[in-house]
Amino acid sequence: MNAPPSTRAVIxxxxxxxxxxxxxxxxxxxxxxxxxxxxxxxxxxxLDRTELAGPxxxxxxxxxxxxxxxxxxxxxxxxxxxxxxxxxIRLAPVDGTALFFAKAAALVVYLVALEVVALPVFWLFFLDxxxxxxxxxxxxxxxxxxxxxxxxxxxxxxTNSTARDLIGPLILLPLLVPPMIAxxxxxxxVLAAAGPDYxxxxxxxxxxxxxxxxxxxxxxxxxxxxxxx
Amino acid sequence: MNLSLRVLAVATAVLIGVGFxxxxxxxxxxxxxxxxxxxxxxxxxxxxxxxxxxxLAGIHAIRHLRTGDPVHDARAYVSIHTSVIFGVAxxxxxxxxxKASWGRWWVWDEPTLVSFLIVxxxxxxxxxxxxxxxxxxxxxxxASVFAITAGAFVPLNFMAVRxxxxxxxxxxxxxxxxxxxxxxxxTFLVCFAGMAALWWTLVRFELTAKRTSGQISRLRRALDxxxxxxxxxxxxxPGATR
Amino acid sequence: MIALLAETPALPLDxxxxxxxxxxxxxxxxxxxxxxxxxxxxxxxxxxxxxxxTLAESKQQAASNEQREKVAS
Numbered sequence: 001m002n003a004p005p006s007t008r009a010v011i012x013x014x015x016x017x018x019x020x021x022x023x024x025x026x027x028x029x030x031x032x033x034x035x036x037x038x039x040x041x042x043x044x045x046x047l048d049r050t051e052l053a054g055p056x057x058x059x060x061x062x063x064x065x066x067x068x069x070x071x072x073x074x075x076x077x078x079x080x081x082x083x084x085x086x087x088x089i090r091l092a093p094v095d096g097t098a099l100f101f102a103k104a105a106a107l108v109v110y111l112v113a114l115e116v117v118a119l120p121v122f123w124l125f126f127l128d129x130x131x132x133x134x135x136x137x138x139x140x141x142x143x144x145x146x147x148x149x150x151x152x153x154x155x156x157x158x159t160n161s162t163a164r165d166l167i168g169p170l171i172l173l174p175l176l177v178p179p180m181i182a183x184x185x186x187x188x189x190v191l192a193a194a195g196p197d198y199x200x201x202x203x204x205x206x207x208x209x210x211x212x213x214x215x216x217x218x219x220x221x222x223x224x225x226x227x228x229x
Numbered sequence: 230m231n232l233s234l235r236v237l238a239v240a241t242a243v244l245i246g247v248g249f250x251x252x253x254x255x256x257x258x259x260x261x262x263x264x265x266x267x268x269x270x271x272x273x274x275x276x277x278x279x280x281x282x283x284x285l286a287g288i289h290a291i292r293h294l295r296t297g298d299p300v301h302d303a304r305a306y307v308s309i310h311t312s313v314i315f316g317v318a319x320x321x322x323x324x325x326x327x328k329a330s331w332g333r334w335w336v337w338d339e340p341t342l343v344s345f346l347i348v349x350x351x352x353x354x355x356x357x358x359x360x361x362x363x364x365x366x367x368x369x370x371x372a373s374v375f376a377i378t379a380g381a382f383v384p385l386n387f388m389a390v391r392x393x394x395x396x397x398x399x400x401x402x403x404x405x406x407x408x409x410x411x412x413x414x415x416t417f418l419v420c421f422a423g424m425a426a427l428w429w430t431l432v433r434f435e436l437t438a439k440r441t442s443g444q445i446s447r448l449r450r451a452l453d454x455x456x457x458x459x460x461x462x463x464x465x466x467p468g469a470t471r
Numbered sequence: 472m473i474a475l476l477a478e479t480p481a482l483p484l485d486x487x488x489x490x491x492x493x494x495x496x497x498x499x500x501x502x503x504x505x506x507x508x509x510x511x512x513x514x515x516x517x518x519x520x521x522x523x524x525t526l527a528e529s530k531q532q533a534a535s536n537e538q539r540e541k542v543a544s
Contacts, residue, residue, distance in 0.1 A: 153378065157371045161361035171358065171375070174351035175382060178389035185393050200392075207389050218381055222374045225294050229367075249495070264487040268494045275498075318501050322494045329490035431505065438512055445519050452526050 004093040014102035019109060021079070028075055029113050032068040036118045039064045040125050052126040058187030061122055062143070062180060065115065069144075070169050072110050073151035076103055077159040086156075090227050100152050100223040104216075107148035115140060132191040135201070139186045142208035146179035149215040156226045182207040234437065237430045244423035251416040259413070265329045270416055272322040274424040275315050276345060280383055282312030282428055283352060287380020290373035302369040305376050307435045309355055311428055316349040344390040351379055 005013075022028060043060045044050065052060055080086050080099075089099050119140075123130050150172060158168035186204035189197040232240075252270045259266040286308035293301035323342045324334045337343060358375055362368040 153374075157358070157374065160367070160371070161358070162363065163357065163361040167354075167358060167361050171351070171354045174347055174354070175378070177347050178382075178386050181389045181393045203392055207392060211385055211389075214381060214385060215378075218378055222294065222377055225370050225374055228370065264491060267491050271494055271498055314501070314505065318498055321497050325490050325494045325497070329487060427502075434509060438509065438516070441516055442512075445516060445523065448523050449519075452523060452530065 007095045007098050010094045010098040011102045011105070014099060015105050018102065018106040022106075022110070028072045029110050032071055032110065032114045033117045035071060036064045036068045036114065037121055039067065040122065044125065050126070051128060053128065053191060053193035055184070055188040057126060057132075057191040058184045060126070061119075061191075062183055062187060064122075065111070065118065065140070065143070066147070066176065066180065068114055068118070069107070069111060069147040069151065070172065072107060073147070073155050073172065074158070074165055074168050076107065076151060076155040080156075081159050086227055087229075090229070096224045096227040097220055099227070100219050103155070104145075104148040104152040104219070107151055108144050111144040111147060112141075115144075127191070128193070129195075132196045135190045135196050135198070136187060138205060139183050139190075139208065142205060142212060143179055143183045145212045146176065146208060146215070149212060149219055150175050153215065153219045153223065156223075160226075179208055179211050182211075234430070234433050237426065237433060241423065241426040241430045244419060244426050248416065248420035248423040251419055256412050256416040257410075265326070268322060268326045268329070270420045272319060272326055274417070274421040275322065276319045276341075277421070278424045278428045279312045279315035279319055280345075280348070281425075282308050282315065282432075283348065283383055284380045286312070286376045290376035290380070293369065293373045294377075299369060302373060303436060303439060304432075305373060306359075307432050307439070309352055309376065310435065311431050313349070313352055313355075314431075315424075315428065316345070316352070319345060320349065338394075340390045340394045341387070344387045347386055347390070348379075348383055351382065355379075 040060070043064070047056065047060070049056065077085075080089075085099075089096050119133060123133060127133075154168060154171050154175070158164055158171070161167050182204040186201060189199055189201070248270070252267055256267075256270075258264055286305045289301045289305035289308060293299075293305060320342075323339075323345070327336045327339070327342070328334050355372065355375060359368055359372055362371055
């Protein structure tokens with residue numbers, strides 16, 4: 001072996017490894033799916049509703065995905081910590097930031113996999129008509145990226161602390177308020193009872209996109225410092 | 230600028246004193262809100278300075294990561310600490326203003342106040358974070374990553390909350406934009422300068438106290454080899470022994 | 472002094488005045504609490520320094536006593 005592998009190759013390798021492990025052990029995604037379905041049921045009784053539209057629909061759906069994402073984020077770097085993954089990246093002649101991008105990408109994959117099941121179930125349980133779902137997809141995708149990028153940044157901090165499961169959500173939730181605001185604003189409009197409403201649809205996507213971009217940049221800039229011993 | 234702490238403290242007292250005098254003796258009541266509007270001269274400078282302090286902490290954090298010098302970590306820690314305290318004052322005075330204006334202690338209608346609450350909640354997690362990482366050096370590094378992330382988050386947050394507000398509902402708190410007369414501007418600027426001086430004085434004060442405590446620890450260790458009884462708070466925050 | 476009193480604005484004794492006063496008082500109280508805490512910290516620092524100064528002096532005393540004994544013997 002001569003030149004060290006390119007960062008893109010490293011990201012691909014790390015991502016592939018994580019996805020293969022997930023496929024084999026099925027640790028995160030099935031739990032997330034079960035979790036969301038159960039939360040739907042709890043919401044059905046908590047809100048005393050069998051049909052949802054507008055703000056309630058957006059709220060239930062997005063909060064459920066948020067909590068499922070927290071589950072995945074909590075577990076994201078556990079293997080790295082327990083099996084020396086951090087040291088390995090640090091010692092290898094590769095850019096440590098590759099780990100950040102790989103983990104964020106893995107989270108996006110998990111969340112999309114979750115939504116492939118959670119969305120139809122949501123439709124089944126609560127929605128009158130599915131026409132709001134298509135315009136909801138770009139919103140959900142950008143929100144997933146927001147969860148992924150922020151989660152991949154905060155998760156190593158949480159994993160390497162003593163109050164592991166507490167610190168992660170504690171720091172993450174305030175940080176995720178802006179993308180949740182934008183996603184809810186878009187979601188409640190496209191899921192409106194009277195049919196999808198595209199009022200300022202572009203603005204919400206814009207805010208989500210801006211958030212994703214800024215946190216990607218932040219992660220890229222500071223992740224290396226999280227890897228140091 | 231290396232003004233001595235004494236000069237700073239005096240300047241702070243003078244500015245705040247003059248500012249409050251202007252508020253109560255000089256500036257006329259605002260047409261719409263009447264006497265209640267006077268809270269504006271207290272609440273808004275506190276809020277702006279607090280937010281500025283958070284962003285400044287992010288800059289200290291960047292320097293800390295770049296140089297590894299714990300002095301910058303100390304500055305970031307104290308900046309956040311002081312801004313959080315200012316934040317408590319902002320939220321309390323904001324609630325009083327809301328109660329006086331609309332009869333309720335909290336309103337979701339005012340986007341700036343809501344944004345500030347979110348920022349405050351975020352920075353309040355800074356302490357549990359530091360407590361949860363026993364290794365001093367790693368604690369400082371992670372705290373700096375947090376401070377940078379949170380500092381970048383502040384403007385994003387304000388933008389998002391502002392956008393979410395229905396365009397129908399008017400911005401009720403007249404801030405520095407609309408309709409301030411010359412007298413109001415002067416009063417506002419003096420109060421703003423006073424709060425800024427206060428923030429700076431409190432930060433310098435606390436940094437000095439930390440440095441002194443650190444030096445005492447060094448002395449004690451050199452003299453009889455024991456570590457001082459520092460209590461819980463000594464586990465977090467850099468000693469800044471320089 | 473009388474002239475100053477004559478200048479004071481007629482504070483409305485209705486609700487508005489109370490709220491404004493409350494806000495400014497809250498600010499002052501927080502400030503006083505902060506100063507109080509800092510004063511306590513300074514007091515502790517002074518105490519510690521006093522202790523260390525005494526410790527240093529006694530060590531110095533012990534060292535010079537040893538010195539004297541060595542010379543004497």
